[in-house]
Amino acid sequence: MKHMPKHRDLPDITLSLLFICLMSIMCLWILKPFIISFTWGSMIVITTWPLFLKIQRVLWKKRLLAVLVMALTLILVFIIPIILLINSVIKNSSLLMIWLNTRHFESPQLYWLNTIPIIGQKFYLYYHDLVDASGKTLLAQLQPYAGRTTSFVLSQAKHLGRFMIHLGLMLTSSVCLYWYGDKIGENIQCFAVTVSPKYGQSVLVLGIQAIRAVSCAIVITGCAQGLLGGIGLSISGVPFATILTVVMIFSCLVQLGSLIVLIPAIIWLYWTGDNTGGTVLLIWSVLLSALETVMRSFLIKKGIDLPIILILVGIIGGLLSFGMIGLFIGPVVLSVSYRFILSWIKKYPIFYDNDNILIDQSKMKK
Template sequence: MVPTSLSLKALSRGMLDVLIRAGLIVVLVLFCFEIFRPFRDLMLWSVILAITLYPLQERLMGPLGQKEGRAATVIVLVAIAILMVPIYLLGVSIADSVESAMAAVKSEGIQIPPPSDAVAQWPLIGKPLSALWLQASTDLPGLTAKYIPQIKDVSLGLLGKLAGVGMGFLMFIIALIIAGIFMAYGKAGSNAAVRIASRISGPDKGPQIATLCTATIRAVALGVVGIAFIQMLLVGLGFVFKGVPGAGLLALAVLLLGIMQLPATLITVPVIAYVLATEGANTTTIIFSVFVFVAGLVDNVLKPLLLGRGVDVPMPVVLIGALGGMVTSGILGLFIGPVVLAVGYQLFWQWVEDRPPVEDEY
């Protein structure tokens, strides 16, 4: 009995040591996560950008003397210069809209035409909507004073969203700079990723999983975010050259719709109808309408080329990732969400299909 009791004591002492070590490791991991959490989205987006842009860097390394740092610097500078265009247009559009609204209020006020008799005939909402509309056309100050708390909440929420968009663009540029640093050490980073995947999944499956994650990130980043950005540039340039009111905000809406996998025609068709209704059908408006309509459909041509290169990611996965990322992390999460969820989707199905062989019972 004595040896048995000694072995039980040794076993319990060994288990206690293991539990203490595991507890210390958990505490250390949680502490490290709390420190890293404010930078999580920024670093994720930086890694995604670095993986997506690295093939372009490999092409530029030949003309630039096989210097990874030099090629990464050129890519970052050119990308920032391109990003300045939509940021400038968005800022100018917001400033012009606010200035026009303030000028209208100070000078002659906002004139709202009375509703037509057909509005009251609408089912369910016709009569209350008609009464509210009529009061707005006859006594707008009184109506504003009645709903001032709601108007204040909506205004503050809108200003907060606009500030979030501006901060999102700033974080985007910072992430691009960090991605350039990652690309400057691209080969070392690639080797580290393979080593980590091999340590988690084994030396046989590690390189395969690393390749799958890389292909998924590039396909979704180019096929979703890249196409949406190209679409925003084309449509936004058309809006700016035509002088459409709020061109920057409308271009941003096209970007958001593109990432959420919704058709850009939800924006372009009403704008085309507005331009034709206000300016009539002439050569300029017809050219503008055709260009903007075609630019709104460019994703139908580019998606099969960029999104379907050996990576099968269903569109609902991308949509859920975009919406979930926007809810959890704001404008930056709108870019990160589809990529991260697509990677998780691919890894899950890789795990499902990679079943161990069934051993023969006989």
């Protein structure tokens, strides 16, 4: 048998590297339609894996029963609320159109502008001149854009259909990850240790901690923010407050925020002349936005011991750079890099050993 030479020449190494890069790019290209769904499924499984193990122990250590319970839970948490929300919007759309058609909308007077010192009266006069003289001209300029409503509705329907497909793929990938979680966890650990024998496994633990902390913070903060926003809508007298609260909770969970509902509600209150309700809801929205950032950062810091400024930078930077999935990527990357730099500066190991990361969660640092 002929043995491979110990020293490979440069063309051989270059061609091997090009082949590996080409195959990696092709694999990513093929998996591109499934990356978002698989990533969300992975985040859900990593976050709920300790709960899954407890359910499995309760159900006589039957993996199939535990997977079925978790699948039903995901359907109840993600699929059914979205279907109910869409059904509720469709049912109430006719009532909303009737309500809009039976009301006579007029431009708000904005008398409160006169109470602003120095510049208030000038703004008030300029506003009424604009409405009285240029209102019809402005409507005439906006009228040609009304024809784009159909294409906008179709595009939103397309996005909704794509979102439902991603939900189905997320559910499927989550079920597969629950079923093969042990084997996948062992393979990931072997890969991490192969790449970095000293710190690989500990980096994996740190990444899992960051993902779980961010996931719990997003769910708790989103639900709390949506419910508090709904309370503000009810206090201010905004119609359809229940439906808007459900929309707001969902938008907070997908990281669109509560302002996507609160800002139109504030504008509507001022437009109808309810200045008191509009001001109350405006102050409530500002406080709610500040509470969101503080609460999310506090919960993440409670789940993983990192400086709060690092967590904030990771959340905001990851969200701006990678979108919603950046909420997880940002804190994970910064936390691992921070620990590595700290270890290098202070010359002591900051990671800890942990066996069977996905199998036995009892040893993980809380």
